[in-house]
Amino acid sequence: MIQTSVELLFQGITLGGLYGIIGAGLALTFGILRVVNLSHGEMITIGAFVAVALVGMVPTLPIALVLAGAFVACALLGAFLQAAFVERAMAFRDPMVPMLTTFGIAVVLRNLLVETTGADLRGLNVGGLAQSSISLGGMTFGALPLVTLLLAIGVFVILSLLIRRTTFGREVRALSDRPEIAALVGVRGKRVHIKVAALAAGFAALAGVLLAMRASVSPYSGVSYLLIAFEVVVLGGLGSIRGAFAAGVLLGVVQIVSSRFDGNAGLLYVHVTFFTILVIRAISGRLS
Amino acid sequence: MPLLEIDTLAAHHGELVALDGLSFALAEHETLALVGANGAGKTTLMRVLCGLMAPTRGTIRVQGHALKPGDPLAAARAGLALVPEGRLLFDSLTIEENLLIGQSGRTGIWSLDEIYGLFPVLREKRRLSPAALSGGQQQMAAIGRALAANPRVLLCDEISLGLSPLVTDEVYVALKRVRDEGTALIIVDQDVTRAARIADRVACMFKGRVTYETQAATANAATLKNAYFGLTA
Amino acid sequence: MDRPFNLSLLAVGFSAALAGALTFDPGMLFLLTEIMVVLLLAQMWNLLAGFGGLVSLGQQAFFGLGGYLLFIGANGTQIPFWVWLGVTPLFVGLLAVPIGLVVFHLKNAYFAVGMWVVAEILSALFLRLDFLGGSAGIVLRPGGASMTTNPERLLFFIAAFGFVATIVALRMFLKSTIGLALLGMRDNPDGAAACGVDVRRMHLLVFVISAIGCAAGGALYYITTLYISAGDAFQMNWLIIMMFVSIIGGLGTLTGPILGTLIFFAIREAMTSAGFSGGTYWIVMGALAVAVLLLAPRGLWPLIRNSFIRKTGKATR
Known part of the structure; x- marks a missing residue:
């Protein structure tokens, strides 16, 4: 009993770490660009499909290279979309214009993916990672969850260092505080925007690869992942990377535990958990 | 050639005329005190100069080169730096980071050490958030942030607003040093006499125009007051 | 000027809907009814986003609810489904009130995505409820008996005339005091609030109207298909x-x-x-x-x- 609980908790935390990554990306773009990027979910699926394609071409490719390939591909795509479309949409005073623009981009990307790969679910297996496991104190931990956990922690640490310790991070924080004044002191806003979009897309792709290895992926998966990312951002607080990971872990644990007791639940309990917290916050007035 | 040359500059807030064909020039090393009642257009002028707002007409030249209108990056590159009204420091950055982000790559005497030399209290508080500083210390940090860019012209908007006389004195001592190091200054202040004391020239704005201009040494209090209130002498 | 125009719009709409219903073949009527449904849905999203300033990404929730509640009512009782077509949207409108009161705590983009979460919860819920056929969905069997004829002619008439009537109603609404307050609120929320417009109540009003319209669209649409599933209705x-x-x-x-x-x-x-x-x-x-x-x-x-x-x-x- 205790053993199963620990294993469930472990699974929940690893899944939650991935949710934290996608939420942190969305929070970062919202904090800096003031745009809710509705094509964020598509970066997750495209990252996964890039990995599927890479493994299809070179089946023996080590996981680090698969992750790197997905990261670079989606970072480039994210940078391109930001520079070509979203930045322009941000020039309009109505904040809904960029959000709806990213929604249009998401629909285009999703259906382009359907046209190129088909609508079916795809699995992804890199280096037999899904099968191998490690025993520890009578409990077995899959190698994949361990890799996932390490990656999630790695992303968390890198992102924190990037924001807190580097010139880029300084510019990001300045831009998020006071965009006008940041321009006055010479911060190149557009350039920072593109870097942030690339970073968020790249991290989303990393999460996408691991999510595809955990379960499977279809071109339509992006929609559910986007919603989870959004829930993570609302629960974790804006622009808070730590909050994003905490919220991600909460939702991850809810999903794993609920699917244990109700196999067909899908994301129902995850969404219900989110909504319940929202209602409680609304009633207690802790929502702005 | 003047350092900064403003020619028939006009700017509007919607229908409202904020700057109405304003012209003046600023020489190298010169300090100009800009005075005028609320709504005279001083803050609008500052915003237009540093590119936060696009003029509807007219040009701004720095050392003879026309400035791209409404582009804060271009203004920063040309050597204009603003100490904005209300300080507007970056709250997510420490004091030192606020200074570091001001560095624009232009070289000059205003290194981090020099700025700390000018405002020793900032060195003490360099690891703190601006929110933990007093209003006067925040104003010093805002001046420091602008100085870090080693600007040709330092624009100071409402420099003494909300500061005690004692702190204002301290700020003016620092501005005098900045002037003596060779940076040109435009100082906007409600406190006309204090601003005039360190300025070479005093200009008075009324309804979006410069209505009166004089050498600070020969400034006549009565004439200045008339210009301030829009009365013709 | 406006009243005669509205009346003639209604008259033209009535005759065109009647003529169309009597002349077109069933395949054409099916397509035209779908077009009418989309016209109605678009107008409802437009009322919410374009006039009310509330961008929602979850209006499919009300569309799906409209369809499902009609099927549940018609299949489970002897009351004709035409009655349910009228009642269901109003019931969905009632449901929209508590939903709105919660989701309005989220602002702007958060409201938009929050509504999306609502739609996802409903979708997952209807997929899970076995008495609604689960993922297999349900077939329209009014009073438990299979449909013997397809009512496409009457349906098209209702959809087409209903759409024209909606346009006329919207025209009148936007000219009314409430409508003018709504437009003022969209253009300047703070100013309108200062003038005594109750922003929250106005938002709730357009939200409920939009929900009713979307539900009517869902109810109409799924009578034409005679079959509903959660995967389709809440998509x-x-x-x-x-x-x-x-x-x-x-x-x-x-x-x-x-x-x-x-x-x-x-x-x-x-x-x-x-x-x-x-x-x-x-x-x-x-x-x-x-x-x-x-x-x-x-x-x-x-x-x-x-x-x-x-x-x-x-x-x-």
């Missing part, structure tokens, strides 16, 4: 349609969404008959929506109208 594509046609045609105008709907069906029918696969027209629609947002964010209809005004030198609506 994102319903929202994407209403949103894209409103954006492309022109948010905040009554004509814009109509123009957008015509463009959507023209592209869909042309591409499907040219042999393109199902997803391709979504790519075209998405690209068109992005292009319109970036180049003419107010939509195509205001663009056309303005160039017309410039040419003729007089104002037309």
